[in-house]
Amino acid sequence: MNALNHIFALFVATIVLVSCQSDTTTADGSAYFGGEVVNPKSKFVILSKGETILDTLTLDENNRFLYKIDRVERGLYTFRLWASEGLEYQMVLLEPQDSLLFRLNTLEFDESLVYTGRGAKKNNYLINLFLDGEKEDKTILGYSQLPPKEFERRLDSIRDYKLNQLKAFNDKNPSTATFLNLVKGNINYDYYLSKEVYPFVNYSKSERANFESLPPDFYNYRKDINYNYCELMDYFPYYSFLKHHFENIALLEHFKKSDDTVFNIKSLNYNLIKLNLIDSLVVSDSLKNSLLAQTAIEFISHSKNINEYDQILNSYTAKTNNKKNTRYVTNMVNALKNLKPGSPLPAISIIDYNNNELALNNVINKPTVIYFWSSVYRSHNDSHRKAQELKIKYPEINFIAINASSKDYANWKQLISQYSYAKNDEFIFKNPELAKQKLAISPINKVMIVDKNGKIVNAHTNMFSILFEEELLGLLNQ
Template sequence: MFALGGLVIACQEDSSTTSASAYLGGEIINPKDRTVYITTTDARAIDTLTLDDRNRFLYKFDSLVPGLYSFRLSAADGLEHQIVLVEPNDSIMLRLNTLEFDESLVYTGKGAKKNNYLINLFLESEQDDKKVLGFSQLSPKAFEAHVDSMKALKLKALKKFSSENTVSKRFINLIETNINYDYYLSKEVYPFVNYSSSERNIIKSLPESFYAYRTDIDYSIQNVRDYFPYYPFLKHHFENLALTEHFKTSNDSILNRKCLGYNLTRLKLIDSLVKNDDMKNQLLINTAIEFISDNKNVKDYDSLLVSFKAKSTDRYHTDYLNNIVASLKVLKPGNKLPKLYVYDIDNNTHTLNQLVKNKPTVMYFWRQSYLRHYQDSHKKIEELKVKYPEINFVALNINETSSQAWKDHLKQYKYPTKSEYLFVDPKKAKQDLAIYPINKVILLDNQGKIINAQTNMFSLHFEKQLLEALNQ
């Protein structure tokens, strides 16, 4: 789930603490646990609350800093969150059903109207994404006409709402910013989702004014990494800029995300344009991890790592990337897996290599907080088991929680437990096996030697890899 867009620094009239207070509370239908987290929008904790016997909570903001906050709780798809605009003297009550998190969310009380507007805009934007994908198959001018119209309708609706209700400049700026960056995002993704031609030809065909808004971009608005659409906009914007630069010095006609030169250009542009260190560092690490996840050529990793280290000021990110690169160098085809231990459902301990059992083996990963991936991956594996009975499929849980919580989760969703295992040391396992993203899969031969340490069961080529493993 994406958090709703909005930019605290740009949208606040005054970010200083006030003497006023405010309240945020509500009722949770079908709670998955008793805990509600109140945080800033960049996930810094403010307080942890416990639902009462009526599944309700209430939090008082003393000496309020007006702006956006987030409430987080366990829902059908794991830990979910949504944002709320809190201003002096608000008393905002929410009601939501965890089975339909965003769709069921409604507010009452003082401050409710503006927040119902925010959630409705968020839901509308999700629907608009599908429309934009359809429009993206049109010519640049026709596409631009459609997204211009969508933007104008949203601004008109905001003007009408503002004339009928008492709202702050903070709220108006917040919605305008959301609308603008959602519009910018649509323009930036156009070359990547138009399927009629190569990206080079699409970019060449764009009207000169297509990206005129780029002169208005603020690259360093603080505390917005988790907001939609600002961060997704920046991601696609730098992809777009880098591809345009890459085409100037290469004969490529299509986007190749595995290309080292293209990704080095992305890092360079982020470093030169983004001045806020937190935002820059997040864009840099995400770009680096994305490249490493896509590119299986270990020789390219060192060049990317050198560029990354010269630009990032985040020591944790640097150490993290160093560790992933070092791990992936060990996980080369032909090598065996590092010696890591797991528990089975009966609390017996095994090494990973003992799980191979003289069969080609697929090892896949999951965690409780990514419920949708857990369900999708297990469903896919059940289908593959039927088609490829000669292959051994092993599920590995990477949660750093108790073994009982793992067992309870398996029992709740009624999947077979015979091939389910829990890492004894999940933190070490995540580092040694470079488990990022969560949907990565490791494919081994019948002797436990690595065939591919970074494949994906949802890839179009995955079943071909299985067949090749069987024929070795």
Template sequence: MKYLYLLLLLGISLTSCKKDGKETEEGIAYFGGEVINPSTNYVILLQANSVIDTFTLDSKNRFIYKLKNVSPGLYTFSHGGEIQMVLLEPNDSIMFRLNTMEFDESLVYTGAGAKKNNYLIDLFLNGEHEDQVVLGFSQLSPQIFEEKLDSLKELKLKKLKAFNSKQSPSELFIHLAESSIDIQYNLSKEVYPFVNYGNTERGNFESLPNNFYDYREKINYNDPYLVDYFPYSSFLKHHFENLALAKHFKSSKDSIYSKQSIEYNLVRLQIIDSLMTNENIKNSLLISATLEFISNNKNVDDYDKILNYFLNTSTNAQHKEYANKIVNSLKSLKSGNPLPDIVVFDISNKELNLKTVLGDKPCVIFFWSQSNMMRVQECHNKVDELKQKYPEITFIGINANNDNQDLWKKTLEKYKLNTENEFIFKNPKEAQQSLAIYPINKVIIVDKNGKIENSHSNMFSINFEEELLGVLNQ
């Protein structure tokens, strides 16, 4: 969800917003930071998907900003295709420091208001690590799984109580921290039927205790303070998947969860539309569900049914424009069509049309991003393995979210990646749209004649090597 959010931000204007009303010293806060290895020369501050301002980095890659009549709440700041959260309240003076090579993990806040933000960031990052622990619990029975989950939640609540007793934070912070703990707990329970390998999804649903989802009665679907909290959107996404699948099972004979089912996905959009009233959250969930269906379904004839429902329910004009363009791009990327004209740079800064680097052999084009360095290593390791098995195929890697050639080259050097057949887009935003690069782990397979074989493959799929053999045997 976080990376989809970033793609949508690319279309947002980078203009500043002016606030009306008399400025008061009591309502002032300061926000600034230092970016190491910047991928652009600016940082964007947003709240509820609206741009507050854009800050230009100075010669030392730093900035400082004075917020007048600050509205207490979570904000987000974006740099080079990556994004993170910050809680700002009156009288805060918060500075961050981060390295784009490890964006989230390197982020540290200092200054007045830093402790509460470092606590929230730790909750967020620990939640990501905790997912692996909970994944192991998910193979247990529902009762034992719930007991272990309760223990994790209780431990976090005790730590929060100790922090609050020392720091005396605001009611807003306490609400956000408690919500973060609840969301992680609830998310784990929503995901359980999908990751437990004991039965089919239908079987897992039917085996759950009657009170397993009792917490749903207390869900606030439209909490305005959680609009910019990434895990909240992730929880709602999985929650609505569950509700839609349960409803879908009642009217169908399906026993498994199919992301490609148009009936299921229409139900999912309908439930989001019926339960959400906060337009920012609702629109984000609608675009996420729509793009997820489109990205998992290779039948372009099904796109318009989902797209039309989305266009009739979303109130976000930019989301509508983006979804329309993605669908049109995917239709043009059908099997048998040539690639669109895309300009790239090679390691020597030579400007090339992507078509010209394909050569006369079948090609696999894969994409990577500075925002997920683990993926950079994983995909290149996989490519090295595939190169040994299939020397008749050319593998082309493209940095998809960045036009900073120096940072791109530093990344290649840092991870000791072979620079042959590595490229960077000249215009990332346009290229992402033309090639419909969502999600980032998609792979495009092209035959020896430069025609698209599959515009939406996955090199980690169990069927991927069968696809490669198929294109070689043509």
């Protein structure tokens, strides 16, 4: 997957899962699903359908497995396994009587994935569509700098080409309605997504000016949007479309009520509008809960105005019926209230490379940047490289890394050696879940800055922000 999408998708998946309950799904037969993993990083493959983990499958001595799904429901399934860049996943379409095998190399997860057996042609089509889409993203980003009409013309040609390819494939390989609806939905909602994000990624004007310059029929497809597209519910492109669609229509509503000219994700009014729109338009409880939680978490993660958190929390809790997500968001708000500038770090136990248990406060002896990582996310190498660059530029500041999710001490040490990270600067939490809650570690790549006394300077910043070095200079000038 695209690295940023991969990070975000996994982040969201840890707390907001989507599931589609539909009378159109069938359970009229069994299916087999198996595969071979080259260069496995673990002996397990996790197979899921929506919110439900069906099984954790063990690889045999040849790094293969085969699993029978009784009374299979037509639709998308997810399989996950550890690869060279962390925990990877892909979607697979399974229908009754399928007997599908995959082969992949963990060193090149998506690029090496290939299917054989009954059901292989449709799934190879899907993985190629996915890989082509990753390449197209850069092309479409370039097109997004064009005037609206020219952008639309080029985008139309891409969609027409894909639909013609699908017709040629179906003429040669007559396919099920499930497959055709899935691919058509993917093509159309990818197209819609590109048009939804156009005003945000066209850099010639402000977002307000970009909206005002759009042709009157630019968003005509919106009358055809299905906010409960069951066959696409578990598919990331559909979810991504809905996320950006609600950003778009919420911003338009916000502009009507304010003098703002640019998109500000920290705007309270904008986020309250977005929550209301999601609540009023999305049919599926599961999908609605996911989008609501994501909106609340994004605002809380970006905004430094603690006084506005309760308004978002109250709006969110009034609209969701997911108790687990509600607890998560509520705990996050309460934790951030306790992490105000000038407050001491909470009491957290960490473990160093030599298996010594320490208090986090006790390793702070000069101005310090604390950054978090997990092998589940591909960003950990980027974070460590950035920290190393900054460490050289700012020797007066200490940089320490904490693996925020590992519970396996031996595996964590192996990762430190594998990536040649500085052992003296690496730690894990004794109790990861408690620590993540107390420190409001969401998203995983957030960063904290503390002074030499362990007092919080900024509990929620980002090493990759263009303003981060200004924060470091301010820290040194205190």
